[in-house]
Amino acid sequence: MPNGENPKKTIAVIGGTGKEGGGLALRWAYAGYPIIIGSRSAEKAEQAAAQVNELLGKQAALGMDNPSAARQAELIVVSVPYAAHQDTLNAIKAEVTGKVVVDVTVPIQPPNFSTVHLPEGRTAAEEARALLGEGVRLVSAFQNVSAVHLKDLNHQVNCDVLVTGDDAEAKQEVIALAEAAGMHGIDAGPLVNAIVAESLTPMLVGINRRYKVKSAGIRITDLDGQGHD
Amino acid sequence: MPNGENPKKTIAVIGGTGKEGGGLALRWAYAGYPIIIGSRSAEKAEQAAAQVNELLGKQAALGMDNPSAARQAELIVVSVPYAAHQDTLNAIKAEVTGKVVVDVTVPIQPPNFSTVHLPEGRTAAEEARALLGEGVRLVSAFQNVSAVHLKDLNHQVNCDVLVTGDDAEAKQEVIALAEAAGMHGIDAGPLVNAIVAESLTPMLVGINRRYKVKSAGIRITDLDGQGHD
Numbered sequence: 001m002p003n004g005e006n007p008k009k010t011i012a013v014i015g016g017t018g019k020e021g022g023g024l025a026l027r028w029a030y031a032g033y034p035i036i037i038g039s040r041s042a043e044k045a046e047q048a049a050a051q052v053n054e055l056l057g058k059q060a061a062l063g064m065d066n067p068s069a070a071r072q073a074e075l076i077v078v079s080v081p082y083a084a085h086q087d088t089l090n091a092i093k094a095e096v097t098g099k100v101v102v103d104v105t106v107p108i109q110p111p112n113f114s115t116v117h118l119p120e121g122r123t124a125a126e127e128a129r130a131l132l133g134e135g136v137r138l139v140s141a142f143q144n145v146s147a148v149h150l151k152d153l154n155h156q157v158n159c160d161v162l163v164t165g166d167d168a169e170a171k172q173e174v175i176a177l178a179e180a181a182g183m184h185g186i187d188a189g190p191l192v193n194a195i196v197a198e199s200l201t202p203m204l205v206g207i208n209r210r211y212k213v214k215s216a217g218i219r220i221t222d223l224d225g226q227g228h229d
Numbered sequence: 230m231p232n233g234e235n236p237k238k239t240i241a242v243i244g245g246t247g248k249e250g251g252g253l254a255l256r257w258a259y260a261g262y263p264i265i266i267g268s269r270s271a272e273k274a275e276q277a278a279a280q281v282n283e284l285l286g287k288q289a290a291l292g293m294d295n296p297s298a299a300r301q302a303e304l305i306v307v308s309v310p311y312a313a314h315q316d317t318l319n320a321i322k323a324e325v326t327g328k329v330v331v332d333v334t335v336p337i338q339p340p341n342f343s344t345v346h347l348p349e350g351r352t353a354a355e356e357a358r359a360l361l362g363e364g365v366r367l368v369s370a371f372q373n374v375s376a377v378h379l380k381d382l383n384h385q386v387n388c389d390v391l392v393t394g395d396d397a398e399a400k401q402e403v404i405a406l407a408e409a410a411g412m413h414g415i416d417a418g419p420l421v422n423a424i425v426a427e428s429l430t431p432m433l434v435g436i437n438r439r440y441k442v443k444s445a446g447i448r449i450t451d452l453d454g455q456g457h458d
Contacts, residue, residue, distance in 0.1 A: 121350025158450040189435040199425045206418040213454040221387040225442040
């Protein structure tokens with residue numbers, strides 16, 4: 001719940017009707033963040049918000065079209081299929097100046113979901129920076145979190161969140177968002193390092209298939225500095 | 230020790246005088262693989278081999294210049310600084326046709342060791358493929374293993390090995406090499422996915438610095454398919 005000292009920012013989850021965005025929205029709503037689910041269709045966004053509210057038994061989420069969601073929120077999370085990435089960013093661009101924008105997009109090229117594909121050698125994060133400009137506090141994160149277990153609030157997600165960006169304060173906010181969703185957020189360096197998380201996702205999709213599992217993830221090891229197993 | 234049914238291949242570790250290559254060479258020698266340490270300088274290679282033999286108390290390693298090492302081995306591991314990658318591959322090219330070549334190289338651009346840098350958007354693995362041609366059974370692996378603990382044979386290295394390549398049998402051989410060195414090798418997909426391991430290394434270097442640790446690594450989680458922590 002928000003408290004007087006440190007009220008929680010309102011989060012817009014653009015693409016919050018999808019599995020990944022919807023799962024994150026639910027977890028942040030559960031953690032007490034006011035949530036606005038964004039979609040191209042305001043009606044679908046409202047339906048997704050109603051589901052979140054019903055699951056949590058409280059009024060925690062609203063649904064709106066993407067530009068309205070971005071306008072009324074203080075922190076914007078973009079979780080859309082890569083094919084919709086550019087159009088979505090263009091739709092919210094006028095509403096996000098000065099705000100923290102978290103890009104979750106992975107540049108997968110259907111139907112090949114398990115091979116890394118970086119169009120023109122650039123990450124989705126770099127494309128977002130070029131499109132949104134320097135006035136936005138851009139952070140890249142959450143690409144590797146399997147959507148499979150996000151909606152089970154009792155499930156401890158077995159995946160670290162690699163957080164990259166060039167704005168140190170914004171990165172810390174997003175690391176806190178990872179913790180609020182029950183995961184460990186790791187400062188993984190500058191935005192250019194988003195290539196790691198964006199390329200890990202198709203690799204994990206392939207590992208899921210080859211090892212017949214559903215939610216392979218990653219952990220960063222030895223962060224305690226002890227060097228033991 | 231080699232046994233009659235499945236004699237272990239002789240491994241050349243090109244760049245085996247370095248910390249990473251030397252550590253891997255020691256572990257494979259310990260596991261019973263005949264080792265040839267390669268270096269531009271045959272003398273330095275002989276010294277490094279003598280050290281391995283002294284540490285293990287047996288005659289397990291020889292030292293030679295790189296082309297001789299590649300010629301006399303059946304499986305070749307290339308662990309050199311990126312600046313020497315192209316020259317090294319050219320030096321051994323004539324000796325590796327039909328053999329499994331494991332590229333460990335990470336395209337770091339000194340002095341910035343903690344930022345991903347892929348020259349012309351290509352991985353070192355893809356550069357190796359272009360340079361060596363299709364007659365070589367190229368595999369990419371071991372980039373993320375911190376050299377810090379490799380020479381401590383009792384140390385359980387806390388890092389999985391992402392193994393990529395387009396030759397399924399060669400990949401299985403390299404996964405077995407990871408196991409022989411005390412690590413878990415994972416089939417991480419086609420060679421193009423080497424971008425994951427190559428970009429993870431500078432990210433881990435940055436994490437080491439930011440979190441004041443020495444040997445951050447990675448694990449792939451949930452491979453048991455249970456989806457629990």
